[in-house]
Amino acid sequence: MGVNRAQPRYRALAEVLRIDLQAGRYPVGSVLPGELELVDRHRVSRHTVREALRCLEEQGLITRNRGIGTVVTALESPPGHVQRLASPAEWMRYPEGSRLVVLATDEVVADAELASSLACKRGTHWCRVRALRRLKGRGGAVIGWSDIYLPKEYAAVAISVGKAGGYVYEAIEKRFGARVETVEVELRAEVLDAVRAKGMGVKSGTPSLALLRRYRGREGRVFLVTIAEHPAERYTYGFRLRRSRDGSVWLPD
Amino acid sequence: MGVNRAQPRYRALAEVLRIDLQAGRYPVGSVLPGELELVDRHRVSRHTVREALRCLEEQGLITRNRGIGTVVTALESPPGHVQRLASPAEWMRYPEGSRLVVLATDEVVADAELASSLACKRGTHWCRVRALRRLKGRGGAVIGWSDIYLPKEYAAVAISVGKAGGYVYEAIEKRFGARVETVEVELRAEVLDAVRAKGMGVKSGTPSLALLRRYRGREGRVFLVTIAEHPAERYTYGFRLRRSRDGSVWLPD
DNA sequence: CTTGGGTAAATGTACGGACAAATGCTAGGA
DNA sequence: TCCTAGCATTTGTCCGTACATTTACCCAAG
Numbered sequence: 001m002g003v004n005r006a007q008p009r010y011r012a013l014a015e016v017l018r019i020d021l022q023a024g025r026y027p028v029g030s031v032l033p034g035e036l037e038l039v040d041r042h043r044v045s046r047h048t049v050r051e052a053l054r055c056l057e058e059q060g061l062i063t064r065n066r067g068i069g070t071v072v073t074a075l076e077s078p079p080g081h082v083q084r085l086a087s088p089a090e091w092m093r094y095p096e097g098s099r100l101v102v103l104a105t106d107e108v109v110a111d112a113e114l115a116s117s118l119a120c121k122r123g124t125h126w127c128r129v130r131a132l133r134r135l136k137g138r139g140g141a142v143i144g145w146s147d148i149y150l151p152k153e154y155a156a157v158a159i160s161v162g163k164a165g166g167y168v169y170e171a172i173e174k175r176f177g178a179r180v181e182t183v184e185v186e187l188r189a190e191v192l193d194a195v196r197a198k199g200m201g202v203k204s205g206t207p208s209l210a211l212l213r214r215y216r217g218r219e220g221r222v223f224l225v226t227i228a229e230h231p232a233e234r235y236t237y238g239f240r241l242r243r244s245r246d247g248s249v250w251l252p253d
Numbered sequence: 254m255g256v257n258r259a260q261p262r263y264r265a266l267a268e269v270l271r272i273d274l275q276a277g278r279y280p281v282g283s284v285l286p287g288e289l290e291l292v293d294r295h296r297v298s299r300h301t302v303r304e305a306l307r308c309l310e311e312q313g314l315i316t317r318n319r320g321i322g323t324v325v326t327a328l329e330s331p332p333g334h335v336q337r338l339a340s341p342a343e344w345m346r347y348p349e350g351s352r353l354v355v356l357a358t359d360e361v362v363a364d365a366e367l368a369s370s371l372a373c374k375r376g377t378h379w380c381r382v383r384a385l386r387r388l389k390g391r392g393g394a395v396i397g398w399s400d401i402y403l404p405k406e407y408a409a410v411a412i413s414v415g416k417a418g419g420y421v422y423e424a425i426e427k428r429f430g431a432r433v434e435t436v437e438v439e440l441r442a443e444v445l446d447a448v449r450a451k452g453m454g455v456k457s458g459t460p461s462l463a464l465l466r467r468y469r470g471r472e473g474r475v476f477l478v479t480i481a482e483h484p485a486e487r488y489t490y491g492f493r494l495r496r497s498r499d500g501s502v503w504l505p506d
Numbered sequence: 507c508t509t510g511g512g513t514a515a516a517t518g519t520a521c522g523g524a525c526a527a528a529t530g531c532t533a534g535g536a
Numbered sequence: 537t538c539c540t541a542g543c544a545t546t547t548g549t550c551c552g553t554a555c556a557t558t559t560a561c562c563c564a565a566g
Contacts, residue, residue: 008549008550047550187489207443231442298522299521301519317546319547
């Protein structure tokens with residue numbers, strides 16, 4: 001059993017299924033044959049089938065739903081050049097850790113631009129917490145400016161921002177019994193406006209990394225949006241990836 | 254068996270082990286008890302133990318080595334606030350795909366600044382390929398500028414840049430029998446210099462997302478470095494994450 | 507027509523066993 | 537001394553089985 005094969009069976013099966021997928025046999029949104037069906041077809045154990053499906057799941061090609069089946073979510077990743085790295089990555093790791101220092105809490109009404117960022121209608125009311133991100137320790141350097149937007153009904157958690165550990169979204173989950181299902185992240189370069197530049201003590205017009213995170217619940221409801229600005233001279237984001245066992249994906253190191 | 258538990262056993266075990274780790278019982282670099290040992294200690298099957306270890310592996314806390322054992326690689330991620338998202342993420346997905354159009358290939362000698370980017374000594378010689386990234390199709394918009402640096406001994410693959418699909422690092426692997434083990438990614442905001450601004454047809458001084466990727470082989474040897482610039486007005490990087498089954502990590506959607 | 511329960515189907519969890527493959531170490535021989 | 541063969545240890549792969557949990561669907565009762 002399992003002697004001297006170049007590739008383990010589950011990986012070979014994953015490869016076969018991936019090729020089937022990309023050949024159009026199972027379009028996006030369709031349901032793959034059940035695990036037991038695959039057991040019969042390929043004459044392997046269910047364990048092997050499940051390992052194979054796990055491979056495809058890690059590559060983001062399928063999702064598995066109890067009671068429903070295994071659904072195809074993508075056929076493949078577009079052949080970019082060097083760009084496309086399927087990469088588990090820690091998002092935003094600060095050297096030594098950092099903390100938020102709240103500057104102000106107020107209520108704002110979304111204008112056109114803000115509405116686009118918050119994915120809401122113009123005129124919607126939000127609770128906004130403005131804060132500086134500093135390195136830990138007395139007099140720690142300011143490395144960023146965060147604006148945290150909460151829907152009015154969650155405004156109560158505003159006071160917990162900057163308090164001891166834990167994420168804002170976790171505070172909302174705990175307090176209101178909701179659950180964040182997805183996060184949308186947007187990243188772009190900007191030049192700092194005067195207010196934020198002054199608040200962080202850098203020159204107005206400094207290039208800055210703008211990082212937006214939009215937390216959504218089950219039906220797409222927006223729970224929380226944070227917009228962080230990091231001046232180039234104060235902060236560079238970096239991480240390292242290593243190859244997974246089978247070489248198909250990149251993992252954080 | 255397995256009736257009405259709030260949490261499956263493997264996840265509970267993962268939690269226990271994670272707490273042990275963070276309590277300092279197994280310092281970074283140390284070897285965890287073997288799987289069979291954990292089977293005895295916790296009175297569960299090896300399958301359950303392995304699932305638990307897989308959880309910890311996905312969180313980046315351990316790595317498992319056949320014949321050696323399970324090694325602790327991290328105790329935890331520093332307690333940021335909203336920032337820290339353990340997140341498998343597709344890195345750089347362009348809308349509709351894009352292609353590289355090579356502008357020039359030349360040889361450069363690393364000055365102090367470049368040496369820092371390329372993680373080499375000053376005075377080292379590199380083969381540099383300069384290229385524009387455009388959306389596909391005739392007259393596709395220019396969305397970025399890439400500088401690709403190759404060590405002199407790999408200069409032969411320079412001609413394959415921009416040619417049909419596949420990554421540059423894969424070309425190196427195939428041609429020279431090497432294997433990329435890790436990738437370091439650095440991200441920051443910059444203002445474009447005159448040359449690149451002109452090349453992309455934007456105003457000099459435009460804010461730009463600078464993305465550096467440093468590919469390394471087994472002994473840390475640098476195989477390839479790419480530096481991509483994306484003007485803010487031309488490109489925003491975005492992706493979506495969803496929660497993993499057990500809620501411990503974020504996966505690409 | 508709506509609501510409820512029951513059933514079938516699908517994946518998830520968990521147990522058991524066995525052998526393969528990689529590594530580190532040791533003992534023995536050249 | 538050095539090198540190799542072999543052994544013990546550890547994780548990887550693969551098989552089998554059973555039951556739990558979730559979901560979709562049908563059908564009967566109200």
